[in-house]
Amino acid sequence: MSGAGGTTPARLLIRASGDIPVDTPRVPAREAARHELSKPMYHENDPNPFQRALDHVWTWIGDLLSSASGAAPGGPAGLIVLVLIVIALIAALLWRLGTPQRGQRTADALFENGPRSAPEHRAAAEAHAAAGRWNQAVQERMRAIVRSLEERTLLDPRPGRTADEAAVEAGRTLPAHAARLRAAAREFDDVTYGGRSAGQQAYLTVRALDLDLESATPELTGALRGAAE
Incomplete structure (x- = not known):
């Protein structure tokens, strides 16, 4: 309060129980109010920590979008156009390249359901083809090719072999069909x-390769050719 001879620190008047005004300094009054407001009864309806964190996240996203819309040509409408362009580019890239391949294939990438004979794989391929399930038909026919080569001992049976590995290994024994084997593996x-x-x-195409390989004879390497002679 102001006096005639100058100013005095601002104080709060608090009535005591006897209705006698009590002159309390500002700092203790503030501390008393803070202590009072810290009681649980005043915070029963406060949001929980997760809700507060979520509110901060949404506020941050809103600020970010507001800043981006301000910087983008055309304001919010320009930002929407840019987002749509980015989505379209990503969609086009995925369509062109296909979905990303798995970082690590299963231990038995070519034969996922255990060993089966070449005739069994061929029968499964024909059943899928008759039903128009061309993806499964190609897969089973490629498995029939590899299993047939293993059964004829043109390939060593090896769990976990991929289609690419089988095509490369078979191409060394059957060089006349090497390019078609690699193409079939890529299709798989x-x-x-x-x-x-x-x-x-x-x-x-894969089926024709399978039929041609049934009558194909291996080409001997130099060492084997010399031994045969």
Whole structure:
């Protein structure tokens, strides 16, 4: 309060129980009010820590979008156009490249359901083809090719072999069919890991390779050719 001879520190008047005004300094009064407001009864409806954290996140996202819309040409409308362009570019890239391949394939990438004979894989392939399930038909026909080569001892049976590995190994023994084997392996990988869809022609191509390989004879290497002579 102000006096005639100058000013005095601001004080609060608090009535004591006897209705006698009590002159209390400002700092102790503030501490008393803070202590009073810290009581649980005043915070029963406060949001929990998770809700407060979520509110902070939404506030941060809102501020970020506001800043971006202010910086983007055309304001909020320009920001929306930019977001749509980015989404379209990502969609086009995924369509062109296919879905990302798994970082680590299963231990038995080619034969996922255990060992089966080549005729069994061929029968499964024909059943899928008859139903128009071309992806599964291509997969089973490629498995029939590899299993047939293993059964003819042109490939060593090896769990965990991939289609690519089988094509490369078989191509050394059957060099006349090496390019077609690699193409069939790529088709298998595309439909199994790349998210692509095969068609009837893709299946017929792999099927024709399987039929041709049944009568194919291995080409002897230099060492084996000399031993045979």
